[in-house]
Amino acid sequence: MTKAPPRRAKIQDVAEAAGVAIKTVSRVLNNEPNVREETRQRVLAIVKKLNYHPSLSARSLAGRRSFLIGLIYENPSANYIVDVQHGAMARCREDRFQLLMHQVTGRGEEMERDVLGLVDQTHLDGLIVTAPLSESVDLMRALDRRALPFVRVAPNDVPHQTPYVDMDDAGAAREMTEYLIGLGHRRIGFIIGHPDHFASGQRLLGYKAALAAHGIDYQDRFVRQGYFVFESGMDAAKELLTQPDAPTAIFASNDDMAAGVLMAAHELGINVPERLSVAGFDDTYIAKTVWPRLTTVHQPTYDLAYTATNLLLQMLQTGSAPQSMRLGYRLVCRASTAVVHK
């Protein structure tokens, strides 16, 4: 015999116990003005006593908002997306919003259908869009059409007036490249990120700018296309390292690929950092777990997501105008880079 669970308290119960109308309880709960302090306290006491929690469904239905925020992403490295998730989650929690994670399937039209399906079904209040989804103009137009507020966690590039939070990818890549140059490296390999990501181009730009600023010729043979995943970094590194006059340093556009470079070096019997310096980008968990530990650009992933969510919630709650932000980065020098060998 299972004992019937106690009926959940509803607003009615609270109202009766407090001797007020349900609307007053509602006011208290939503921090609306025009409630006497004494009344507010009385209601709050009862709420606590009855362990009352308003029904999200009822609130959504009546209030025409769902308290649900979506976070969509495509296929980023696990280490990266977890940081994003936690940043967004942390901010949501502060305002009692819930976060709905959604890994998008497909690309192009199919991706769009997937996202819109989510939006239509769940009545999301807002959306956090990560790269490279944030680069689909079609998607953004579709979201606009539904009047759905959203913030992008991505570099600003798309010709579209929406708020975003990003960092200076080009600047960071340039600084890292200059750091390598400062170590005496002249033949510096570069592994480009996934072509769908705007950031990939920015990082390449930074690399080129640093070379140019130091009078080093840009050479195609030192540059390879990667896809932000471990294997692509490994493959690219093998190509780079098996040519005559191979690079003495390789800068990969993210940590996963840099880890792949390390693996390639190990397999080729090339010591890092003695014979080869390796640098990554992102400063995710993997950077600290490979050997040698990766020199990399610290990207404030958690803060990026937190900030994006913050912007979104402000837009939703105070109706404030959309704004964008750029956060700082910093170089983290660990054991994978060293002065060039003679």
Added chain:
Amino acid sequence: MTKAPPRRAKIQDVAEAAGVAIKTVSRVLNNEPNVREETRQRVLAIVKKLNYHPSLSARSLAGRRSFLIGLIYENPSANYIVDVQHGAMARCREDRFQLLMHQVTGRGEEMERDVLGLVDQTHLDGLIVTAPLSESVDLMRALDRRALPFVRVAPNDVPHQTPYVDMDDAGAAREMTEYLIGLGHRRIGFIIGHPDHFASGQRLLGYKAALAAHGIDYQDRFVRQGYFVFESGMDAAKELLTQPDAPTAIFASNDDMAAGVLMAAHELGINVPERLSVAGFDDTYIAKTVWPRLTTVHQPTYDLAYTATNLLLQMLQTGSAPQSMRLGYRLVCRASTAVVHK
């Protein structure tokens, strides 16, 4: 001038366009019986034409279910939790349920309050509980009290009759240990997992069983407490490896700690696998990215989560009796283990 977005179609609109009552539309949408095929088709056509999507909130309110499933976890390694998430997500998607991820804060009473707060606020239909939360009897009792169906992704141990999905941790650990013994190792170090996880004890048991079966004495000095995180593995390994007559192999209870062991070995100048064999557990992403690649136990994390979600959804939808499952594992032999050196 922003053009007002088109009003969302509601069930009423569909009903009128199809010339039926809203209840009939509802029947069609919920696959209820007793609708003439012709009517069903007519309704479906209109639904598609109007791009109608039922309101989750209204459905929840009226139908007393939310189509929302919670996935709660504490602080597991990023690589692990992402696999869990995707497994659960995939299954949810099949039945148009949404998944609400929730990282639990605090421990003991505070943890409980956190989870119950989530449950009370969102009216979840069900919950996926991962270790070590799944080991709190108090929490499970509290969930029962609220009559909330849940499935645990965790080894079955707790004296509590709820469905779970797990794998044979003890058997796997035993097999891995025997594999090391088979390579000729006799001094085998072991790093225990986080003490809050039941699986930690199981894996230790398997280690001990293998030793016993092969007439090898269990020695405390070869065993250290770890916490499932990289640093703890590194610290433990340093202790194990700096003693006289150090182990020739170390079996860590998860991959993160095994990666830590590799790091320690590198720092101590001990070659892996020539002078030291290292084995992990879980087969997460990290196992393939460290050097040398880790020999480990492949845990079907994705499937575990998928299966757990499947069980939960079946209970919810068909009201079927709770059942539990055990999934298989397999040893993955990579480059971090080798025949013992002379």
Added chain:
DNA sequence: CATAGCCGTGACAACGTTGTCAATTTGTCT
């Protein structure tokens, strides 16, 4: 001292679905 305006409160109608139950149509069996 009258009057306008604000504050605090409550009554009641949404919000968009599903559950219940009754009404109608259709089919089956003598």
Added chain:
DNA sequence: AGACAAATTGACAACGTTGTCACGGCTATG
């Protein structure tokens, strides 16, 4: 054909909130 059961459909009341608006009491103003 008549009687009864089953299949199909619809009317209407929930579900638990928030939005709207009205009302009384109090304060500031002329």
